[in-house]
Amino acid sequence: MTYNINPETDLTTNFKYKEFWSNSLQGIKIEPPEVYYNFILMCATELQRVRDVIKKPIYITSGYRTKEWNSANGGAKSSFHLKGMAVDTRPIGMKISDYLYYILRYTSFNGIGLNIVRNFIHTDLRDTFTIIKY
Numbered sequence: 084m085t086y087n088i089n090p091e092t093d094l095t096t097n098f099k100y101k102e103f104w105s106n107s108l109q110g111i112k113i114e115p116p117e118v119y120y121n122f123i124l125m126c127a128t129e130l131q132r133v134r135d136v137i138k139k140p141i142y143i144t145s146g147y148r149t150k151e152w153n154s155a156n157g158g159a160k161s162s163f164h165l166k167g168m169a170v171d172t173r174p175i176g177m178k179i180s181d182y183l184y185y186i187l188r189y190t191s192f193n194g195i196g197l198n199i200v201r202n203f204i205h206t207d208l209r210d211t212f213t214i215i216k217y
Contacts, residue, residue: 094127103146115147119167140175169207
């Protein structure tokens with residue numbers, strides 16, 4: 084299936100496709116392979132549920148990652164980010180601990196990790212509920 088997508092494509096009311104693109108070692112954004120689009124759309128849809136409730140912006144710190152970017156950032160070799168199945172986020176104008184409550188309450192993400200040092204929450208689409216320790 085071919086999608087009619089570009090960086091500015093609205094995935095949901097508040098999230099654009101480009102927000103989920105990988106950074107690179109060269110400082111440019113890299114579009115995910117099209118085969119991962121549905122996973123990225125699922126992540127955006129889950130985040131939108133929280134955004135609708137908290138009424139505050141959610142900043143995506145990392146979505147899809149290339150192997151090189153994942154490695155440079157200490158990601159696991161089998162990271163869900165590599166397939167567009169994970170997203171790291173932080174809320175704007177809300178404590179991260181409060182945001183975690185809303186992620187747990189309003190989404191169906193099964194992988195959840197709180198990184199207090201870097202101030203983000205990791206979420207992913209794995210099959211079984213797993214808490215990630217940083």
